[in-house]
Amino acid sequence: MPVHNADIARIFEEIAELLELEDANPFRVRAYRNAARVVGEQRFELAERLAKEGALPKLPGIGEDLSAKIQEIAATGTCALRERLAKRAPAGITELLHLPGLGPKRVRALNRELDVHSLSQLVRAAKDGRLRALAGFGAKTEKRLLDAALAQLGTTRRFKLAVAGEYARSLVAHLEKTRGLQNVVVAGSYRRMKETVGDLDILVTVSSPTAAQAVMRRFAGYGEVKKVLAQGETRASAVLASGLQVDLRVVPRESAGAALHYFTGSKAHNIALRRMAQAKGLKINEYGVFRGERRIAGDTEESVYGVFGLPWIPPELREDQGEIEAAGQGALPKLVRLEDLKGDLHAHTKATDGRNTLEEMAEAAQARGLAYLAITEHSRRVTVAHGLDPARLARQVAAIDALNARLKTFTLLKGIEVDILEDGSLDLPDAALAPLDLVIGAVHSSFKLSRARQTERILAAMDSPFLSILAHPSGRLIEAREPYDVDMLSIVRKAKARGIALELNAHPERLDLSDVHCRMAKDEGVPVCVDSDAHSVGDFDNLRYGIGQARRGWLEKDDVLNTRSLAALRKFLARGRF
Ligand SMILES: [Zn+2]
Ligand SMILES: [Zn+2]
Structure with missing residues (x-):
């Protein structure tokens, strides 16, 4: 069972919480929290790297001790320190620790005095008025904790x-x-x-x-x-x-840039900048950058970064993921923009579950300045969407040919979003796929396969000479369905070998690829296409959010397939076929 970065990160996060509960040195707690974040955000699997090279690359904030723990977890799947701490800790109370106003001391008191071990028990105790009787709590605190616990349990949503x-x-x-x-x-x-x-x-x-x-x-x-x-x-x-x-x-005008910077975040980015300020003997906050009492910058964000000799950093990059170093070296990416898109490679019409006709979709795409649009209906397996069988697909191909003959400055591409079946075969025969301009492969079923089988399934589909794009590669629906368990790095590398592009599906429920995997694709030299997956003419609006995510993934114009001219796109699409 391979150990993934997410597993290592979770263990570090648990250690941080358990240490916190024990009132351990806050620097130690923070070191584990930071390590969890850093590990979770790596684009390569640390365990895999360890196995291959016998050592870890240098990671920010990860010294010898943490590095040894990563090796321990990679080798054993767990960590002796975590086991030790967990044995000592009362069960199920870490959720209480996350409540604002509840430190480890108070959690321990709740635990001991009131037998409160969970948020719902806390709510009950607070409603009964039992909290206020505890030393150091009082009626006010009781009310505040009740509100916080209720918010945590139900109404907090993103x-x-x-x-x-x-x-x-x-x-x-x-x-x-x-x-x-x-x-x-x-x-x-x-x-x-x-x-x-x-x-x-x-x-x-x-x-x-x-x-x-x-x-x-x-x-x-x-x-x-x-x-x-x-x-x-x-x-x-x-x-x-x-x-x-x-x-x-x-905000006052002289502080507008500092405030914008401060409230844009991220926290990690701001902390990194604050450290740089401290090293220079400066202070930075939402009012400006100060030397002593004197404000030396803050009216614009440019002025804030200028203090550190840095160019302005686009907000999408501000995650302390190397953007500050890149800025210092003059190596910030020139991020892709919405207006760079020349086309959209994933859309549906009335023929399946879309709401508009071919003409209407073409018109709407053209009105947004696009030069081409691929029509990619579902295949027959997706019965709820009335997916196409070979005969209906052939009819649509003919309809697109007829429409293209009339359109002057716009091209509809003939495509399909073909289902990748559980065994990795495609839902339509090669003869149906051969006449198309492009084939998008998509997983819409059997999400629960094991990691090995899911990965194999998708890799097998990528062997089809017709597949040119892999749709919504992780299958997740934001806050509704977890991504399926899959070895993304293998998929990215296979895409590279096969001349396949990965989709960044801009549908609001999906935004799939993730930013991290966009960067992975870029590192491996695999183009990403930012597609709307439009089911109606209004859905082209969503491209902007796809572009936002692409920018978070450090993608530049050349990294995005559908910034290419139609001629260059056709070259790419022809490449994979043999
Ligand atoms: Zn789909
Ligand atoms: Zn679709």
């Missing part, structure tokens, strides 16, 4: 990027109408284009104090606001009807 984007855009449009408003920007994980967003952090600059008041009023009066949680002169928090929390801040 919003898919595209959904948060809709709320953000209409709220921004509403605020933009305020008199005296100069600039409004949504910071936070939304600006970094993370696949899910917990809340919206909105920053505004205004021309006068009166304008600040006007923005606050306009915000509180927004029709979607369900509840205003707090409102001051320059800060307000509210929950929208959707449950999405929004924090609004009016």
Whole structure:
């Protein structure tokens, strides 16, 4: 059973929690937390690298001791320290530790005095008023903990990027109408284009104090606001009807760049920059960069980075994943942009489960500045979508040929999203696939196969001389279905060997490839195509989120297949066939 980075990361995270519970040295706790993050974010399997090269590469924050633990876990699947700590710890209380306001000491007290071992037990004890009787708790704390536990249990949810984007855009449009408003920007994980967003952090600059008041009023009066949680002169928090929390801040112009940087995050990126500031004897916060009391930068983000001799770093890269080093070496990637896309290689029509006709899809794609669109219906196995059999596919091919003869500056490509069956064969015979411009292979069933079998299945499908793109390679649905267990590195390498591209499916539920796997594909020289998987003309909107994720994966224009001209694309598509 191979040990994956995720396994190592989980063990380190558990160690951090258990140490915390024991009131261990906070630096030690932090070291394990950091190690969990660093390991979890590596693009290659550490265990595999160890087996091959006998040593680990240098990883940030991982010294000899942690490195030895990684080797131990890679070899044994566990770690003696974790086992030791787990034996000492009361069962099932780590979730309590995550509650704001509950440190290890209080958790221990709850455990001992009230027999509270879980969030739901905490809720019960708080509702019964038993918490306030404990030394150091009180009625106020009891109420706060109850709210926090309830939030943790039920109502905390993250919003898919595209959904948060809709709320953000209409709220921004509403605020933009305020008199005296100069600039409004949504910071936070939304600006970094993370696949899910917990809340919206909105920053505004205004021309006068009166304008600040006007923005606050306009915000509180927004029709979607369900509840205003707090409102001051320059800060307000509210929950929208959707449950999405929004924090609004009016920031002084001289601090606007520092605030934008601070509230964009990520935390890891900001911590790294703070360390650099400390090394220079400077202080950095949301108000600016300071030498002593004097502000030396902060009106723009460029000025903040400039203090460190760095160029501006695009928000999508700010994860402390090497972007600061790259910036220092003048080696930041020139990230792909939405306007670089020349076409879209995955779309459906009324013939299966789409809502529009061939003509309507072609027109809509063209209206967005695209030069080509591949029509890729489901194959017959997907009965719920009324998938195509060879005869219906042939009819669609003829219809596309007829339409292309009429279209002047736009090309529809003839494709199929063919199901990869459980044994790795494709759902349609070669004779049906041969006349097509491109074949996308997709897994839509048997998600629960073992890692070995799932990987074999997909690798086998990639042996088809007709397959040119692998759709939504991990199969995950955001917060609804876990990715299937598959050896992505093997798939990426097979794609390289076979001249196959990997899809970054921009459907809001999918955003699949992940950012990490985009980077893996790039490292291995495999092109990624950012596709809408449009089922209606409006779905081309989603391409922007696909591009956001591609940028998080450090992809440049040349790394993205559908930035190529139609002629260059056709060359790529012809390559894999033999
Ligand atoms: Zn699909
Ligand atoms: Zn599809």
